[in-house]
Amino acid sequence: xxxPTFDDVLAAQDRIGPHVHRTPVLTNGQLxxxxxxxxxxxxxxxxxxxxxxxRGACNAVFSLTDEEAKRGVATHxxxxxxxxxxxxxxxxxxxxxxxxxxxxxxPKFDGVRGYGGxxxxxxxxxxxxxxxxxxxxERTGANFIHPFDDAHVIAGQGTCGLELLQDAGHLDAIVAxxxxxxxxxxxxxxxxxxxxxxxxxxxxxxQADDACRSKRAGHIVEDDAxxxxxxxxxxxxxxxxxxxxxxxxxxxxxxxxxxxxxxxxLVWERMKIVIEPSSAVxxxxxxKNRELFAGQxxxxxxxxxxxxxxxxxxxx
Amino acid sequence: xxxPTFDDVLAAQDRIGPHVHRTPVLTNGQLxxxxxxxxxxxxxxxxxxxxxxxRGACNAVFSLTDEEAKRGVATHxxxxxxxxxxxxxxxxxxxxxxxxxxxxxxPKFDGVRGYGGxxxxxxxxxxxxxxxxxxxxERTGANFIHPFDDAHVIAGQGTCGLELLQDAGHLDAIVAxxxxxxxxxxxxxxxxxxxxxxxxxxxxxxQADDACRSKRAGHIVEDDAxxxxxxxxxxxxxxxxxxxxxxxxxxxxxxxxxxxxxxxxLVWERMKIVIEPSSAVxxxxxxKNRELFAGQxxxxxxxxxxxxxxxxxxxx
Numbered sequence: 001x002x003x004p005t006f007d008d009v010l011a012a013q014d015r016i017g018p019h020v021h022r023t024p025v026l027t028n029g030q031l032x033x034x035x036x037x038x039x040x041x042x043x044x045x046x047x048x049x050x051x052x053x054x055r056g057a058c059n060a061v062f063s064l065t066d067e068e069a070k071r072g073v074a075t076h077x078x079x080x081x082x083x084x085x086x087x088x089x090x091x092x093x094x095x096x097x098x099x100x101x102x103x104x105x106x107p108k109f110d111g112v113r114g115y116g117g118x119x120x121x122x123x124x125x126x127x128x129x130x131x132x133x134x135x136x137x138e139r140t141g142a143n144f145i146h147p148f149d150d151a152h153v154i155a156g157q158g159t160c161g162l163e164l165l166q167d168a169g170h171l172d173a174i175v176a177x178x179x180x181x182x183x184x185x186x187x188x189x190x191x192x193x194x195x196x197x198x199x200x201x202x203x204x205x206x207q208a209d210d211a212c213r214s215k216r217a218g219h220i221v222e223d224d225a226x227x228x229x230x231x232x233x234x235x236x237x238x239x240x241x242x243x244x245x246x247x248x249x250x251x252x253x254x255x256x257x258x259x260x261x262x263x264x265x266l267v268w269e270r271m272k273i274v275i276e277p278s279s280a281v282x283x284x285x286x287x288k289n290r291e292l293f294a295g296q297x298x299x300x301x302x303x304x305x306x307x308x309x310x311x312x313x314x315x316x
Numbered sequence: 317x318x319x320p321t322f323d324d325v326l327a328a329q330d331r332i333g334p335h336v337h338r339t340p341v342l343t344n345g346q347l348x349x350x351x352x353x354x355x356x357x358x359x360x361x362x363x364x365x366x367x368x369x370x371r372g373a374c375n376a377v378f379s380l381t382d383e384e385a386k387r388g389v390a391t392h393x394x395x396x397x398x399x400x401x402x403x404x405x406x407x408x409x410x411x412x413x414x415x416x417x418x419x420x421x422x423p424k425f426d427g428v429r430g431y432g433g434x435x436x437x438x439x440x441x442x443x444x445x446x447x448x449x450x451x452x453x454e455r456t457g458a459n460f461i462h463p464f465d466d467a468h469v470i471a472g473q474g475t476c477g478l479e480l481l482q483d484a485g486h487l488d489a490i491v492a493x494x495x496x497x498x499x500x501x502x503x504x505x506x507x508x509x510x511x512x513x514x515x516x517x518x519x520x521x522x523q524a525d526d527a528c529r530s531k532r533a534g535h536i537v538e539d540d541a542x543x544x545x546x547x548x549x550x551x552x553x554x555x556x557x558x559x560x561x562x563x564x565x566x567x568x569x570x571x572x573x574x575x576x577x578x579x580x581x582l583v584w585e586r587m588k589i590v591i592e593p594s595s596a597v598x599x600x601x602x603x604k605n606r607e608l609f610a611g612q613x614x615x616x617x618x619x620x621x622x623x624x625x626x627x628x629x630x631x632x
């Protein structure tokens with residue numbers, strides 16, 4: 001296993017700097033009062049492509065040698081990672097192919113194509129997806145960039161927590177959502193190198209709680225087609241990300257679907273910013289665990305802001 | 317007529333500094349491409365009470381002598397000004413009474429009370445409102461603070477455009493919505509003193525176009541109960557604000573209801589921030605008048621972010 005290090009995060013910060021935003025860290029007194037803590041929100045909803053995924057994608061794409069880059073890149077994604085790879089490839093001027101289930105929403109296809117990526121559709125399901133990716137790689141010789149089981153991607157995502165620690169001053173804790181685990185792993189790396197006293201908590205939907213169960217069991221437990229509004233968090237851990245969840249994450253905090261929706265709405269209303277349900281999972285976890293964070297300085301990573309405004313979760 | 321000056325805006329900036337946010341100025345490449353201009357968004361949706369009204373209210377409340385302040389303040393408002401006065405009075409530790417139509421939405425009452433203001437309800441309509449205000453003033457001896465026909469309020473609103481000019485660098489134009497005209501008047505003051513070459517444009521709903529018609533006619537033309545989704549822009553000009561619209565505003569640009577809703581949604585989707593319909597009026601005016609702003613550096617004042625998430629205008 002090629003486990004990335006804190007130095008890889010520092011290198012990523014230099015590498016991706018010209019291609020991503022250094023997003024702001026916002027505070028909010030009202031939400032802090034509700035939480036009984038000082039909250040520092042890292043706003044990746046303002047990031048390129050609307051999500052932190054731009055970081056890992058850019059680090060992976062710009063880590064390729066010129067020789068490798070010529071063959072282009074490929075990935076599978078029904079969400080933000082696909083757009084992020086298309087964006088990063090566009091910045092480097094190379095070809096990208098994104099395998100997407102044909103059942104994905106039209107804006108997702110438009111997003112990838114808008115950044116210049118080529119979309120290849122496949123029937124939904126892991127098997128079909130893997131076959132489609134294999135066919136693309138065989139045809140193009142492209143470099144495959146996994147959404148999270150990739151050292152460069154993890155190091156890239158780590159720049160988010162690093163910036164948060166650099167900009168917010170000392171933090172007692174950082175809370176970030178966990179799906180496949182790329183972001184939380186990078187956050188662990190950033191904290192371990194920049195601020196070892198800062199604890200890292202992962203936040204997860206109860207209805208997709210594979211990370212929680214995996215940490216408890218001591219080995220990877222996969223979710224079987226979990227259903228949650230936090231659609232960015234359905235993936236299960238892989239060995240590389242399980243390593244960080246098992247060894248560096250202090251605790252995995254789970255929240256209900258209602259708690260996610262309530263937290264999402266609270267952020268929209270009080271902070272006047274648009275965040276996606278996956279981001280709200282981290283906010284909900286902090287609001288739910290007042291005793292754990294009482295009086296502390298807590299960083300929360302708001303992972304993205306890509307939502308379908310026609311299908312808001314509180315609509316009747 | 318007590319016409320405020322640029323010095324009043326400078327004094328207001330010092331006076332209200334401890335009580336309001338210096339809100340960020342955001343840029344957005346995608347919206348800029350759509351407009352064919354460089355856009356600088358002054359984000360008053362992040363302001364205290366969720367709207368620029370906090371500025372004028374704080375300037376008026378903190379301009380009172382101690383003797384005056386003891387008697388408290390009063391105003392009428394069904395919207396952001398009421399909350400802003402309650403907030404400002406709370407900061408100064410004095411009593412505030414807000415006259416509101418009893419038909420106002422419950423969150424508006426809760427907002428005023430949440431900031432410590434006393435709510436007095438009256439039947440809807442100008443006559444009932446004026447009677448209710450007169451009764452409050454007679455009973456309490458409070459200082460009446462008009463939402464916009466007030467030199468201190470106008471000077472306070474002017475700090476918004478001043479900060480925009482200070483933070484964005486040279487601007488060819490500033491576009492702000494016009495309702496009663498407090499914000500646009502203050503913006504004219506700020507530009508005239510800080511950057512005389514910057515043109516000021518007012519943006520207005522077609523369905524509440526009294527400022528446009530007033531400017532054309534050369535005298536105040538009042539709207540008769542206009543209906544527009546931009547509910548913060550229903551008021552008509554008063555002599556003080558008409559002075560600025562007539563003499564300083566380059567042009568009043570009008571937009572349709574559909575253009576307002578489309579612009580609002582565009583900002584939510586692309587910028588990931590929550591703005592209210594009144595703010596979207598300015599954005600819509602810029603998008604609609606590409607030839608007017610082509611290649612220019614244009615500041616847009618996003619006036620606020622107080623929306624009812626259960627009643628979004630694009631919901632079916």
